[in-house]
Amino acid sequence: MDAFPAFFPLAGRTVVIAGAGEAAQAKLRLFAGSPATIRRLEGAAALDPGGYAGAALAFIASDDDAFAEAAAGAARAAHVPVNAVDRPALCDFTTPSVIDRGAVVAAIGTGGASPMLATLLRHDIEARVPAGAGKVAALFASLQDEVRAALPQAHRRRAFLRMALAGPAARAAMAGDQALAIGLLREALARDNPGAGVVQFIDARGPVDRLTLAAAHALAAADLLVCDEGVDDAVLDLARRDAERLGPRTVAELAGRVGEGLRVARLIVCPGWRAEQAALDAAGVETEVLPIAG
Secondary structure (H helix, E strand, O other): OOOOOOOOOOOOOOEEEEOOHHHHHHHHOOOOOOOOOEEEEEEEHHEEEHHHOOOOOOEEEOOOHHHHHHHHHHHOOOOOOEEEEEOOOOHOOOOOOOEEOOOEEEEEOOOOOOOOHEEEHHHHHOOOOOOHHHHHHHHHHHHHHHHHHHHHHHHHHHHHHHHOOOOOHHHHHHOOOOOHHHHHHHHHHHHOOOOOOEEEEEOOOOOOOOOHHHHHHHHHHEEEEOOOOOOOHHOOOOOOOOEEEEEEOHHHHHHHHHHOOOOEEEEEEEEEHHHHHHHHOOOOOOEEEEEEOO
């Protein structure tokens, strides 16, 4: 990872856009509808550090190299992170290509190396993110404390929210009926019964492009990774960073973790896993085999 992606909250913050022309207008459009206060600076005002005081971010947009360098220096003198359009050497951060769904924001960055590639990737991903995704995120945010209090265990919350994402509360939120969505989510929370988890066997020898989409989704959703020695690192990279990772475990240990409601990704490299699966099945543990593509 060449650059660390981060999201800056905008409510109550000030964003400075310094300069003029189409590049500055594009930055103004980027923040249209955001809760940030936008401060415009042009000419000599953009070269005064006082103009940047208290800002969270500064964007410098100008065709004049000398102006851009001086304005970036003024922003830094005010201890404000700077993005200078089309001038990577002057940037403290780069601007990604953004998919804006309100509370749901996705960003694709190339470190300033290829903005066009980022835009093309954004278009591909944008088609897969429903327009109502932000409303679903707002629904979950409104009941976040209630869900956390009712389900203090992280894996229980994940299981509940996975089910809720495909349930009537999420559909009501997508349709714009937030009051109904909140009621439905509270009803689902009151009767929550996540049941037992599952062990999903995934061929982790690599290469990673042999994995099916189902296997990639299972890795992203797993609470626990149980790995044979020699698992391909690129396969592991598809899992959640906070998922617990262990070496091989006994059938009894796996059954116990599944009984806690955990989703277990069993990353297999060594032969003999079929016997392990059969023993889990005999113990009443739900299992699934996710074959490689091709």
